[in-house]
Amino acid sequence: MARIAVAATAPFGADVLERLASRHEVVTVLTRPDAPSGRGRKLAPPPAKVVAESLQIPVLQPPRPTGDVGLHGRQLDAVVVAAYGLLIPESLLDEPLWLNVHPSLLPRWRGAAPVERAIMAGDEETGVTIHETVKELDAGPIAAQQAFPVGPDDDAGVVFDRAADLAAELLDDVLVGSPEFRPQPEDGVTYADKITAADRELDLEAPPVEVHNRVRALSPHIGARATVDDRRLTVWRTRVVDGRLELLEVQPEGKRRMTYDEYRRGLR
Numbered sequence: 001m002a003r004i005a006v007a008a009t010a011p012f013g014a015d016v017l018e019r020l021a022s023r024h025e026v027v028t029v030l031t032r033p034d035a036p037s038g039r040g041r042k043l044a045p046p047p048a049k050v051v052a053e054s055l056q057i058p059v060l061q062p063p064r065p066t067g068d069v070g071l072h073g074r075q076l077d078a079v080v081v082a083a084y085g086l087l088i089p090e091s092l093l094d095e096p097l098w099l100n101v102h103p104s105l106l107p108r109w110r111g112a113a114p115v116e117r118a119i120m121a122g123d124e125e126t127g128v129t130i131h132e133t134v135k136e137l138d139a140g141p142i143a144a145q146q147a148f149p150v151g152p153d154d155d156a157g158v159v160f161d162r163a164a165d166l167a168a169e170l171l172d173d174v175l176v177g178s179p180e181f182r183p184q185p186e187d188g189v190t191y192a193d194k195i196t197a198a199d200r201e202l203d204l205e206a207p208p209v210e211v212h213n214r215v216r217a218l219s220p221h222i223g224a225r226a227t228v229d230d231r232r233l234t235v236w237r238t239r240v241v242d243g244r245l246e247l248l249e250v251q252p253e254g255k256r257r258m259t260y261d262e263y264r265r266g267l268r
Contacts, residue, residue, distance in 0.1 A: 003077050006029050008083055010048070013084060017052065031049050032046050065092060076096045079096060079097070105127045106184055107188050110138035110139065121213075125148070126147070126159060129142055130167070146170060157220045199214075204226055224236075235250050
């Protein structure tokens with residue numbers, strides 16, 4: 001069992017935190033400040049903070065991780081970074097060891113949205129890489145890496161769940177032993193840019209598999225958007241049958257998610 005801190009914010013980071021807390025001693029969690037959320041724009045804690053408080057783990061929430069941030073003097077074996085969302089300054093990386101959990105097979109899909117971009121690209125395989133955190137984005141030497149398949153109908157939620165499970169398993173070996181690092185290959189580097197509003201827009205005239213991949217890449221956490229019969233819909237689930245795209249689950253503006261059949265019946 002290792003004595004660690006975890007830097008995490010987003011749901012994937014929260015999932016990794018929860019799994020690590022059942023296997024190691026997590027002495028503190030570094031996360032981003034509470035932020036406005038929802039229609040009322042009320043301050044809400046990040047998912048990692050919610051998990052940390054449920055496990056009674058102390059939480060640190062500096063606007064930027066500068067200076068001490070409260071980690072020094074805690075006799076940590078490592079700090080595990082998982083979907084934290086802020087760059088760690090070089091001044092903090094000297095001690096202890098900082099390890100980043102990245103849900104892709106680095107050097108493919110460095111950056112903010114590796115799961116979404118892999119699915120959009122139709123990748124049939126992705127994985128998890130545990131690497132040393134360095135100044136350059138997702139470029140540190142690799143301590144552990146393992147692949148898993150991505151099915152043609154797997155959405156981002158499925159891939160994130162598999163990645164969180166695998167990350168905890170890989171970290172068991174890295175944290176307990178003396179990790180050996182190997183440089184990332186120079187060939188095969190690609191970047192997973194942050195998802196934008198434009199990425200959410202579906203072109204229903206595009207090849208069906210391309211549209212299907214975009215929908216599943218953005219489900220269940222973001223949602224793709226399309227105009228169907230002059231109505232704006234969020235499209236959550238589709239499938240391709242005999243070369244044709246079928247809508248399975250949608251959400252009209254201001255309404256709940258529903259099957260596409262339910263939506264069509266409501267128009268009659």
